[in-house]
Amino acid sequence: MTAPPPEIDLWDGARARAAAPGLWRVYDEVFGDQDSLAIWRQEVLDRHSERDGFRLAVARCEHEIVGFAYGYVGERGQPWADRVAAALPPAVHATPGTARHAPQTPMNRRLATHTNTDRSRPRKARSIRTRTASRAKSE
Numbered sequence: 001m002t003a004p005p006p007e008i009d010l011w012d013g014a015r016a017r018a019a020a021p022g023l024w025r026v027y028d029e030v031f032g033d034q035d036s037l038a039i040w041r042q043e044v045l046d047r048h049s050e051r052d053g054f055r056l057a058v059a060r061c062e063h064e065i066v067g068f069a070y071g072y073v074g075e076r077g078q079p080w081a082d083r084v085a086a087a088l089p090p091a092v093h094a095t096p097g098t099a100r101h102a103p104q105t106p107m108n109r110r111l112a113t114h115t116n117t118d119r120s121r122p123r124k125a126r127s128i129r130t131r132t133a134s135r136a137k138s139e
Helices: 013-018 020-030 037-049 079-087 106-117 131-138
Strands: 007-011 055-061 064-072
Touching: 013 020, 013 037, 013 055, 020 037, 020 064, 037 064
Parallel strands: none
Antiparallel strands: 007 055, 055 064
16 A cells, blocks of 8 residues: 655745744755754744745645755855856856856756746755655665
8 A cells, every 4th residue: 555645835934934834844864964953943944934934835644744845045155146147157146046157058058037027036056955855765
């Protein structure tokens, strides 16, 4: 007998912060790089969930969070956006937040369409990681 597929919900920052303990269980199992829920909230979740455009996709099985992904609009001055900009050729990141000055390839046109026409769409996302995938990695 196969399990039913997980339910997927989209949450805003307030709902994400309210569900922090459930999100933490998945995060800690997959990454294990923070010492506690309190530190993870302070260093990661609370800061990210306050950023413009934050949205969280949550996978739940029988009301238990089993995976999640989130995104928000990145800006210069944030560690991830600055790290990405530093790795790109200057022509690609000449205008912060856009792909307008990138070489015109089919992929860049698609990226430019998604990043420049709908500012409500998050442009940074963490992969959905599930407990099952985490266990498979460690076996």
